Amino acid sequence: MTRAINFGAGPATLPLEILQQVQEELLDWNGTGVSVMEISHRSPEFEAMMVQAKQDLCDILSIPDNYETLFLTAPARSQFAMVPMNILRGRDSADYFDTGLWSHIAITEAKRYCNVNFVASTREQSYTSIPASTTWHFDPEAAYVHYTANESINGVEFQEIPDTGDVPLVVDMTSNILSRPFDVSRFGIIYAGAQKNMGPAGMTLVIIRKDLLGETMPKTPLIYDYAYAAKTKSLYYTPASIAYYMAGLTFSWIKNNGGLTAMFTHNQKKAAHLYACIDASDFYTNNVEPACRSLMNIPFLLADPALDPVFIDAAKDAGIVAIKGHRLVGGMRASLYNAMTEQGVLTLTDFMQEFTRRYG
Ligand SMILES: *Cc1c(COP(=O)(O)O)cnc(C)c1O
Numbered sequence: 483m484t485r486a487i488n489f490g491a492g493p494a495t496l497p498l499e500i501l502q503q504v505q506e507e508l509l510d511w512n513g514t515g516v517s518v519m520e521i522s523h524r525s526p527e528f529e530a531m532m533v534q535a536k537q538d539l540c541d542i543l544s545i546p547d548n549y550e551t552l553f554l555t556a557p558a559r560s561q562f563a564m565v566p567m568n569i570l571r572g573r574d575s576a577d578y579f580d581t582g583l584w585s586h587i588a589i590t591e592a593k594r595y596c597n598v599n600f601v602a603s604t605r606e607q608s609y610t611s612i613p614a615s616t617t618w619h620f621d622p623e624a625a626y627v628h629y630t631a632n633e634s635i636n637g638v639e640f641q642e643i644p645d646t647g648d649v650p651l652v653v654d655m656t657s658n659i660l661s662r663p664f665d666v667s668r669f670g671i672i673y674a675g676a677q678k679n680m681g682p683a684g685m686t687l688v689i690i691r692k693d694l695l696g697e698t699m700p701k702t703p704l705i706y707d708y709a710y711a712a713k714t715k716s717l718y719y720t721p722a723s724i725a726y727y728m729a730g731l732t733f734s735w736i737k738n739n740g741g742l743t744a745m746f747t748h749n750q751k752k753a754a755h756l757y758a759c760i761d762a763s764d765f766y767t768n769n770v771e772p773a774c775r776s777l778m779n780i781p782f783l784l785a786d787p788a789l790d791p792v793f794i795d796a797a798k799d800a801g802i803v804a805i806k807g808h809r810l811v812g813g814m815r816a817s818l819y820n821a822m823t824e825q826g827v828l829t830l831t832d833f834m835q836e837f838t839r840r841y842g
Pocket of ligand 1: 633
């Protein structure tokens, strides 16, 4: 068996230790004689696992007491609708940053529920930067401000948390949560799909300030009501148990590997290797403004797009997979989530240098 070096944007590479642990206990989880996928979500074993997972997450993120942590069986984009449904609180407008394709999809969905004010947009510039804070326009009537911390398709990442005063700040952290330390208390809602930095697909994490609970739009289905999820400890419906379990293993893996400070150092190092390789060559380019470059998702173009399929095939022979860029951006993209090793990135940069020697 050989494990490929997987640069996929999501579903993404998972820590080898976690996969091995799941493999070992697949037939008999925790002395129950059944796998974690076969046990009732109302069993004491499963409930204890959820409590532990939430505790580990609280520890690594220092989540304050006035926040609820919810595990939802839903894709990340379910939040594009759940956020307005739950926290418009009778208002009819919300503020959105438009800094990439994910922001844009979130905006399109929000428009079904309220008016959207664009705080700033880089759509005309093909989403290659984060606009300076001096150009931002907030709507004083907005129920909340939404932004996407890391745009996994465009490769731009906010380096700082926007200051929105008393207006609740909502963030889509799907592709960079747990990649670096951040202050939870700056946010009204933090949400993230699991399949980038927290495990397999099937779960979305929501961390919400408690005072925002309980004013859901009339007729919101119960499964989309944050307050109800909080009340039922995220166990109202049958969850994607394996995803919850593996997210829990990921939280404890992060805790045992130095927490978010260590993850940040590790992620900075990996990204620095790849950006240095791109910037040192005339053959590869990354169009994102350097101050906004993502640590997690690094798109790059080859000087001759006709070589794209050749690059992808040769990469595969070198054990490198899922390096093809998003169809809307083209070229290549390397995703360097927590589970990507430094050695994996060095194998890629060696391969890239070798490729330019042959075709550059
Ligand atoms: C991947 C991604 C999503 C979409 O996740 P789904 O679970 O497929 O809905 C949303 N937002 C961001 C920032 C992402 O990176």
